[in-house]
Amino acid sequence: MRQSELFSQISRDFPKDEVSVNARFLIRAGFIDKVSSGVYAYLPLGWRVYKKIEQIIREEMVAIGGQEVFLPVLMPKELWQKTGRWDSFGEVLMKIKDRADKEYVLGPTHEELIAELVRKNIHTYRDLPKAIFQIQDKFRDEPRAKSGLLRGKEFMMKDLYSFHATRQDLDNYYEEAKKAYFKIFSRCGLKAFAVEASGAGFTKEYVHEFMVKTPAGEDVTVLCDLCGFAQNKELGQYKAKKTCPNCGGILKEEKTVEVGNIFKLGTKFSEDIGAYFVDRDGQKKPVIMGCYGIGVGRLMGTVVEVHHDEKGMIWPLSVAPFAIHLIQINHPEQKIQNKIQKAAQKIYNTLTKKNIEVLYDDRLDSSAGEKLIEADLIGIPYRVVISEKTLAKDSAEIKRRDSEKVEFVKLSQLLNYFKKALNS
Amino acid sequence: MRQSELFSQISRDFPKDEVSVNARFLIRAGFIDKVSSGVYAYLPLGWRVYKKIEQIIREEMVAIGGQEVFLPVLMPKELWQKTGRWDSFGEVLMKIKDRADKEYVLGPTHEELIAELVRKNIHTYRDLPKAIFQIQDKFRDEPRAKSGLLRGKEFMMKDLYSFHATRQDLDNYYEEAKKAYFKIFSRCGLKAFAVEASGAGFTKEYVHEFMVKTPAGEDVTVLCDLCGFAQNKELGQYKAKKTCPNCGGILKEEKTVEVGNIFKLGTKFSEDIGAYFVDRDGQKKPVIMGCYGIGVGRLMGTVVEVHHDEKGMIWPLSVAPFAIHLIQINHPEQKIQNKIQKAAQKIYNTLTKKNIEVLYDDRLDSSAGEKLIEADLIGIPYRVVISEKTLAKDSAEIKRRDSEKVEFVKLSQLLNYFKKALNS
Numbered sequence: 001m002r003q004s005e006l007f008s009q010i011s012r013d014f015p016k017d018e019v020s021v022n023a024r025f026l027i028r029a030g031f032i033d034k035v036s037s038g039v040y041a042y043l044p045l046g047w048r049v050y051k052k053i054e055q056i057i058r059e060e061m062v063a064i065g066g067q068e069v070f071l072p073v074l075m076p077k078e079l080w081q082k083t084g085r086w087d088s089f090g091e092v093l094m095k096i097k098d099r100a101d102k103e104y105v106l107g108p109t110h111e112e113l114i115a116e117l118v119r120k121n122i123h124t125y126r127d128l129p130k131a132i133f134q135i136q137d138k139f140r141d142e143p144r145a146k147s148g149l150l151r152g153k154e155f156m157m158k159d160l161y162s163f164h165a166t167r168q169d170l171d172n173y174y175e176e177a178k179k180a181y182f183k184i185f186s187r188c189g190l191k192a193f194a195v196e197a198s199g200a201g202f203t204k205e206y207v208h209e210f211m212v213k214t215p216a217g218e219d220v221t222v223l224c225d226l227c228g229f230a231q232n233k234e235l236g237q238y239k240a241k242k243t244c245p246n247c248g249g250i251l252k253e254e255k256t257v258e259v260g261n262i263f264k265l266g267t268k269f270s271e272d273i274g275a276y277f278v279d280r281d282g283q284k285k286p287v288i289m290g291c292y293g294i295g296v297g298r299l300m301g302t303v304v305e306v307h308h309d310e311k312g313m314i315w316p317l318s319v320a321p322f323a324i325h326l327i328q329i330n331h332p333e334q335k336i337q338n339k340i341q342k343a344a345q346k347i348y349n350t351l352t353k354k355n356i357e358v359l360y361d362d363r364l365d366s367s368a369g370e371k372l373i374e375a376d377l378i379g380i381p382y383r384v385v386i387s388e389k390t391l392a393k394d395s396a397e398i399k400r401r402d403s404e405k406v407e408f409v410k411l412s413q414l415l416n417y418f419k420k421a422l423n424s
Numbered sequence: 425m426r427q428s429e430l431f432s433q434i435s436r437d438f439p440k441d442e443v444s445v446n447a448r449f450l451i452r453a454g455f456i457d458k459v460s461s462g463v464y465a466y467l468p469l470g471w472r473v474y475k476k477i478e479q480i481i482r483e484e485m486v487a488i489g490g491q492e493v494f495l496p497v498l499m500p501k502e503l504w505q506k507t508g509r510w511d512s513f514g515e516v517l518m519k520i521k522d523r524a525d526k527e528y529v530l531g532p533t534h535e536e537l538i539a540e541l542v543r544k545n546i547h548t549y550r551d552l553p554k555a556i557f558q559i560q561d562k563f564r565d566e567p568r569a570k571s572g573l574l575r576g577k578e579f580m581m582k583d584l585y586s587f588h589a590t591r592q593d594l595d596n597y598y599e600e601a602k603k604a605y606f607k608i609f610s611r612c613g614l615k616a617f618a619v620e621a622s623g624a625g626f627t628k629e630y631v632h633e634f635m636v637k638t639p640a641g642e643d644v645t646v647l648c649d650l651c652g653f654a655q656n657k658e659l660g661q662y663k664a665k666k667t668c669p670n671c672g673g674i675l676k677e678e679k680t681v682e683v684g685n686i687f688k689l690g691t692k693f694s695e696d697i698g699a700y701f702v703d704r705d706g707q708k709k710p711v712i713m714g715c716y717g718i719g720v721g722r723l724m725g726t727v728v729e730v731h732h733d734e735k736g737m738i739w740p741l742s743v744a745p746f747a748i749h750l751i752q753i754n755h756p757e758q759k760i761q762n763k764i765q766k767a768a769q770k771i772y773n774t775l776t777k778k779n780i781e782v783l784y785d786d787r788l789d790s791s792a793g794e795k796l797i798e799a800d801l802i803g804i805p806y807r808v809v810i811s812e813k814t815l816a817k818d819s820a821e822i823k824r825r826d827s828e829k830v831e832f833v834k835l836s837q838l839l840n841y842f843k844k845a846l847n848s
Contacts, residue, residue, distance in 0.1 A: 007491050007554050009545045033541060035496055036528070041537065042494040043545075044556070050494070067431050070466040070474070072459055072578045073497065073561060096520045096530070098577070099565050104460070106520070106530075113465065117457060121433045121467075126789070130431050132468070137497060137561060141523050153522070154496045365550070 001322070002348075003361040006030075008043040010374050021216055022301035023148025025313050029377050031321075038145025038153035040297075045378070048321040050156070053299055054135055056187045056318065057158050060180045064173075066133040066160050069117075071110050073137060077103040079112045083272040094139045106139035111265065111291060114161045115273035118287050124278045125165045128287070129173065133160035135296060147216065149301030150257050160292040165279060170264055170288050177292045181210055181260055184294065188303055189316030192259060193230035195221055210260040214305040217255035224249045259302050260294040313379030314401050322359040323422055324351065325380035329368045329387035336388050343411065344386045347396065350415055356422065376401070382421070384414075425746070426772075427785040430454075432467040434798050445640055446725035447572025449737050453801045455745075462569025462577035464721070469802070472745040474580070477723055478559055480611045480742065481582050484604045488597075490557040490584050493541075495534050497561060501527040503536045507696040516564045530563035535689065535715060538585045539697035542711050548702045549589045552711070553597065557584035559720060571640065573725030574681050584716040589703060594688060594712050601716050605634055605684055608718065612727055613740030616683060617654035619645055634684040638729040641679035648673045681726050684718040731826075737803030738825050746783040747846055748775065749804035753792045753811035760812050767835065768810040771820065774839055780846065800825070806845070808838075 008030030015027045015034065023040075026032045031046030042050055058068070074096075080086040085093070086105070094106040107113075114132070122128060135158045145153055160177065164170040178194060185192035190212050197209040211221050211230060222231045226249030244251050267286035270276070276284045300319075307314040317323060328344040331337045341362075348360045359380060361371050368387070375383050385397040395408040398417070409417050432454030439451045439458065447464075450456045455470030466474055482492065498520075504510040509517070510529070518530040531537075538556070546552060559582045569577055584601065588594040602618060609616035614636050621633040635645050635654060646655045650673030668675050691710035694700070700708045724743075731738040741747060752768035755761045765786075772784045783804060785795050792811070799807050809821040819832040822841070833841050 004550075005489075005554070007493070007541075007545060007556050009547070009551075030545070033544065035537065036498065036500045036526075039496045039498050041496060041541065043541070044491040044493055047492050047494050051492075065429075067468040068471050068475075069431070069468055070471050072463045072465060074460065074463050074563075074578050076460045091523050094520060094522070096518060098518070099515050099567065102460075113459065117431075117465065117467070120457065121431060121454070123433070126428075127433075130429070132431050139498075143523065154498050 001359055003359055004363050006044060006359075008033075008045060010377065018148060019146055020148040020150060020301075020305075021308060022150060022304040025304055025308060025377070026148065026301070029312065029374075029379075032149070036153070038142055038151065040149065040152065040154075045321045046300075049300055049303075049315070049319055050296065052319045053188055053303075054156075054158075054296055057184055057294060057296065057299075058135065060184050060187075061133045061158070061160055064131065064176050064180045066131045069132045069134050070136060071107070071113050071134055073107050073139065074104045075107055075110075075113050077105065079116060079273075080105050083112055083115075083269060085112070092140045092142065094141050107136075108138055108140045109157075109291075109293070110134070110159060111161070111269045111289075112273065114291075115269040115275045115287075115289070118163055118270060118289075119273055119275040122163060122275065122277055122287055125280050128163055128165040128277060129169055131160060131162040131173070133158060133292075147218070147257075147301070149297040150216065150218075150305070152297065155298065156296040158294045158296055162290040162292070164288040164290070165277065165285075167288060170290050174262065174264060174290055177262055177290070178208065181262065181292070181294070185210065185212070185259065185299075188299060188319055190259070190299075190302060190306060193221065193223055193228055193256070195230045195232045195256075197232045197261075207264075208262050209258045210262075211256035212259050212302050212306060213254045213256055214302065215255055216305045217257050219256050219258060220253055221256040222251050223254050223256075224251055226250075257298065257302050257305065259299050260292075262292040263290065265289040265291055308379070311373075312377035315379045315381060317381045317422070320357075320379075320381050322357040322380050324356060324358045324382045324384055324418065325361065325375050325378065326351075326358050326384045327361045327371050327375060327386070329371065329385060330364060330366075331388050339391060340386055340388065343391055347384070347386065347411070347414060351418065354415065354419070356418055382418070425783055427783055428787050430468060430783075432457075432469060434801065442572060443570055444572040444574065444725075444729075445732060446574065446728040449728055449732060449801070450572065450725070453736065453798075453803075456573070460577070462566055462575065464573065464576065464578075469745045470724075473724055473727075473739070473743055474720065476743045477612055477727075478580075478582075478720055481608055481718060481720065482559065484608050484611075485557045485582070485584055488555065488600050488604045490555045493556045493558050494560060495531070495537050495558055497531050497563065498528040499531055499534075499537050501529065503540060503697070504529050507536055507693060509536070516566065518563045518565050531560075532562055532564045533581075533715075533717070534558070534583060535585070535693045535713075536697065538715075539693040539699045539711075539713070542587055542694060542713075543697055543699040546587060546699065546701055546711055549704050552587055552589040552701060553593055555584060555586040555597070557582060557716075571642070571681075571725070573721040574640065574642075574729070576721065579722065580720040582718045582720055586714040586716070588712040588714070589701065589709075591712060594714050598686065598688060598714055601686055601714070602632065605686065605716070605718070609634065609636070609683065609723075612723060612743055614683070614723075614726060614730060617645065617647055617652055617680070619654040619656045619680075621656045621685075631688075632686050633682045634686075635680035636683050636726050636730060637678045638681055638726065639679055640729045641681045643680050643682060645678055645680040646675050647678050647680075648675055650674075681722065681729065683723050683726050684716075686716045687714065689713040689715055732803070735797075736801035739803045739805060741805045741846070744805050745802075746781040746804050748780060748782045748806045748808055748842065749785065749799050749802065750775075750782050750808045751785040751795050751799060751810070753795065753809060754788060754790075755812050763815060764810055764812065767815055771808070771810065771835070771838060775842065778839065778843070780842055806842070
């Protein structure tokens with residue numbers, strides 16, 4: 001894409017009303033815009049990142065047998081009364097009336113409707129196990145939404161739900177889902193730890209939270225860097241031990257933004273909603289459920305919290321809005337400028353024809369300094385500069401965003417260079 | 425996908441509380457489920473269709489320079505007060521308060537927020553023209569939501585917005601968008617007509633609605649089948665003419681679901697919100713806007729209204745949940761059954777390895793009659809039957825859903841047959 005055609009503009013300053021690193025960088029660089037406290041719009045650069053994260057999650061959900069669905073935001077009060085959560089969910093639950101005074105919940109999560117679909121679609125043990133997931137807009141009336149994409153009033157979430165005839169089958173699937181979660185975080189460039197935690201009124205043993213180390217973290221986790229053992233400090237199981245009970249390594253306290261969680265729901269929702277199946281023995285039994293959430297926007301915000309420096313964001317290639325930021329350094333002398341533009345356009349055409357994603361800074365009214373500062377802010381993995389200086393060597397200057405090293409590559413070798421670099 | 429693993433079940437009966445053809449078929453076949461009046465959940469089969477329609481729309485929007493964004497459902501009251509629509513939108517507008525008594529709109533459309541983004545991101549004539557679009561959940565408190573996916577309280581919509589420095593530039597882009605719309609409908613298997621209409625309080629000449637002929641239609645349009653001339657009867661321009669003013673063909677009154685509309689908004693929203701740019705002449709001027717909507721769920725419902733018979737749905741290949749419905753007809757004798765299963769599984773593996781989408785009816789507890797009736801209801805374009813009878817000829821029986829013709833194709837030729845058929 002040509003940067004001159006990009007809808008969003010880069011701001012000169014950081015937004016005044018944001019304190020979190022992710023919101024400050026993402027808004028300033030034009031990835032997102034703040035609409036209201038905890039409510040953000042995704043602009044073209046941000047939506048490209050979002051879509052890549054979403055696709056990674058989708059692939060890993062399909063790989064563990066998840067079938068994609070899409071449930072509505074509006075759910076009738078009656079469904080939420082059946083589980084008691086119309087009242088017990090508290091002020092976080094957003095409620096609305098229609099013109100006929102019928103009341104609805106704006107879904108903060110979807111267990112009630114999922115159990116209702118299970119009631120309608122699962123009848124015997126032969127219909128089990130199954131798993132469905134969705135990637136969808138959710139709503140929580142958070143009292144303080146100050147962490148950018150990490151905690152929103154409205155936020156994108158992936159929620160997977162699994163259904164089982166036996167506890168053993170749930171246990172097995174739960175472990176499979178845990179592995180898929182580690183894969184997702186790793187593919188997004190994050191090292192996550194699974195922590196046993198107390199969650200939403202369910203028994204402690206039933207919950208795992210996935211934590212990522214970041215100074216913006218709202219939790220404290222005790223981590224063993226050697227084996228990955230992790231324990232939520234608030235659970236009180238830490239007891240001032242300094243050595244890992246697993247491997248004997250040294251335990252450290254770290255700030256951690258939870259990026260996902262998995263629950264063994266058991267039969268709470270299927271019993272409340274009436275989702276029963278006939279088992280092999282002819283008995284009617286409640287379907288055993290698990291649920292597995294990832295905040296997609298939150299994951300995007302976490303990537304920024306973990307991967308940035310003082311100059312801007314440093315996107316991992318897998319989720320970067322573009323692989324290459326091609327920058328044409330303008331020259332006041334028209335003849336030289338023509339040569340620079342011609343070379344840059346040729347590179348742009350050559351790379352994009354091979355489906356390599358390039359943001360081409362073709363803007364004529366920006367100085368070299370502005371362009372390089374903005375490129376660092378945007379944080380695309382590879383920066384390719386074309387200037388009078390590089391063309392004198394018949395070359396482009398290449399710099400990775402996560403390194404200080406600069407190298408010159410002959411123009412004729414550029415495509416091969418990137419074919420190699422981007423496949424690695 | 426193996427049908428035994430599919431989450432949703434096919435119902436024996438049509439839903440009792442639905443009158444529209446699309447809702448009756450889609451719910452019975454397990455494509456969607458009704459959550460509340462005008463509120464539907466997309467189940468795996470339905471979501472596959474939805475995603476294909478969405479991708480067709482996305483491709484055509486990108487082809488006319490649209491940049492994808494994603495705006496929130498929640499928009500602050502203040503923004504909607506600036507344009508007067510907080511009051512003038514009427515009871516259709518869904519409003520909600522948060523715990524701090526701050527009021528929001530649940531977006532039924534997004535002109536206000538779009539104009540606000542234009543205000544922030546477009547400053548001079550050099551920033552124009554631009555176009556952004558989103559595909560997203562929208563909310564309207566419809567008094568009567570009885571048409572299935574054709575008219576929902578909550579519904580998926582694509583909305584494109586374009587921004588221009590001159591009226592001429594808007595006019596040119598409007599014509600480009602019109603062509604893109606015809607392409608979208610045609611790719612989805614629909615023949616659409618563009619009708620001038622009166623729309624939402626804007627001048628008549630500024631609006632085109634895209635109409636599709638269907639007995640479920642809520643509008644009456646005067647159509648010329650010869651040249652495609654179309655006129656909305658309610659505009660009163662028809663005046664009992666029987667011949668087309670364009671080509672002299674015969675005009676007919678037809679029932680038509682509107683599936684999309686395009687507006688020349690002009691400067692209404694940019695003036696109200698304050699989205700101005702500095703033109704070449706140094707003058708500050710309001711940005712000229714156009715907007716272009718398609719109800720994605722409505723389009724899906726329309727495809728069903730147009731493409732069905734008394735047995736069920738008939739999906740055009742481009743938007744079908746699967747290209748092929750492979751049906752294994754079970755046999756009571758285990759030795760023959762093994763042979764049938766082996767052959768069907770081999771076909772399934774061969775086709776799916778080539779990325780051909782196959783729904784494989786591997787269910788052991790359904791009779792041949794049930795399977796064939798359900799296949800007609802689901803409406804996948806190609807039905808491939810493997811039975812004792814077909815294997816005696818070393819063949820599969822192939823039938824297109826939209827034809828009565830049955831043909832036998834040698835198993836060894838099946839892959840080649842479909843490579844050819846699906847590319848056409």
